[in-house]
Amino acid sequence: xxxxxxxxEDLEAADNPYSSIPAxxxxxxxxxxNIKTFELEPEEPLKFSTGEFVQLSxxxxxxxxxxxxxxxxxxxxxxxxxxxAGEVTGVxxxxxxxxxxGIRGPYGRGYPLEEMKERDILVxxxxxxxxxLRSLLYMLMDKPEDFGKMSLKYGAxxxxxxxxxDQLDKWDDSSVLDLELTVDEGDEDWEGxxxxxxxxxxxxxxxxxxxxxxxxxxxxxxxxxAQKLMxxxxxxxxYLSLEKNMSCGxxxxxxCQLGKYYVCxxxxxFTYDQVKDIPDLWE
Ligand SMILES: Cc1cc2nc3c(=O)[nH]c(=O)nc-3n(C[C@H](O)[C@H](O)[C@H](O)COP(=O)(O)OP(=O)(O)OC[C@H]3O[C@@H](n4cnc5c(N)ncnc54)[C@H](O)[C@@H]3O)c2cc1C
Ligand code: FES
Numbered sequence: 001x002x003x004x005x006x007x008x009e010d011l012e013a014a015d016n017p018y019s020s021i022p023a024x025x026x027x028x029x030x031x032x033x034n035i036k037t038f039e040l041e042p043e044e045p046l047k048f049s050t051g052e053f054v055q056l057s058x059x060x061x062x063x064x065x066x067x068x069x070x071x072x073x074x075x076x077x078x079x080x081x082x083x084x085a086g087e088v089t090g091v092x093x094x095x096x097x098x099x100x101x102g103i104r105g106p107y108g109r110g111y112p113l114e115e116m117k118e119r120d121i122l123v124x125x126x127x128x129x130x131x132x133l134r135s136l137l138y139m140l141m142d143k144p145e146d147f148g149k150m151s152l153k154y155g156a157x158x159x160x161x162x163x164x165x166d167q168l169d170k171w172d173d174s175s176v177l178d179l180e181l182t183v184d185e186g187d188e189d190w191e192g193x194x195x196x197x198x199x200x201x202x203x204x205x206x207x208x209x210x211x212x213x214x215x216x217x218x219x220x221x222x223x224x225x226a227q228k229l230m231x232x233x234x235x236x237x238x239y240l241s242l243e244k245n246m247s248c249g250x251x252x253x254x255x256c257q258l259g260k261y262y263v264c265x266x267x268x269x270f271t272y273d274q275v276k277d278i279p280d281l282w283e
Pocket of ligand 2: 080117245246247248249250251252253254255256262263264
């Protein structure tokens with residue numbers, strides 16, 4: 001790990017580490033009442049690895065971190081799925097196609113695809129947490145022969161809060177991914193499971209001795225999911241995508257400190273083993 005003084009020297013040597021490149025919004029998909037997917041075309045291709053994040057800025061207002069939900073194999077355009085949460089995301093939800101945003105990055109450490117090879121993979125998502133997992137699933141399903149059995153358990157508040165409904169239908173028909181959905185509260189048309197996502201984890205349908213699990217969702221969901229997975233997996237085989245308030249994105253400002261880690265630089269993907277003893281992990 002680089003010392004802060006070294007990082008500072010690197011930054012001073014760089015032009016301006018905070019400068020963004022322009023990215024035009026080319027399409028917007030409504031996913032749920034409070035979640036939209038933005039398709040962006042950056043001025044120059046933005047190469048990222050699945051699970052890394054970018055800082056997206058609204059000119060004159062501010063920026064916020066997001067993990068692309070598209071495949072890193074598509075470099076000319078990228079998709080970012082955004083839940084309305086506050087100031088920046090609120091304005092983004094009002095911004096139409098054709099407008100230009102700023103984008104910088106990618107930052108952090110994403111999913112360790114090499115370590116996943118030839119192993120069964122249990123993917124557990126909650127709400128907008130399916131966004132980074134969709135990017136990961138695109139990579140896994142691009143070369144399914146490289147991996148073991150793949151299983152996705154995904155939960156949302158209600159059926160209308162499930163995102164990527166067309167993609168979920170395709171995955172449901174896929175022979176390389178087992179998909180199970182759940183909602184906290186069903187409606188008259190819902191025939192699937194009702195209950196929090198941990199209710200789908202009583203008997204995991206993957207090899208938990210040799211396999212691994214990947215989890216992303218709201219903090220409370222990740223907390224209880226990680227604890228539940230400890231019945232079956234070793235903590236070093238459970239990967240979490242963590243979120244902390246961020247500013248610089250590259251290990252300089254200290255905003256994202258979590259125990260001995262900076263989430264922006266050492267994460268956002270961590271094993272549960274790395275973080276499970278940090279007292280304010282889920283705050
Ligand atoms: C690495 C990373 C990847 C992320 N990927 C996605 C994604 O793909 N899709 C998505 O919808 N969201 C994602 N987020 C969360 C997103 O960054 C926040 O929702 C956003 O920063 C809120 O900005 P705002 O200006 O709209 O809200 P604000 O007005 O700043 O705040 C609204 C509320 O959200 C809290 N908040 C602000 N920033 C964060 C944050 N980073 N994490 C947790 N709480 C925060 C504030 O404390 C406040 O309570 C990610 C966060 C991180 C750190
Ligand atoms: S966001 Fe600045 S150190 Fe992590």
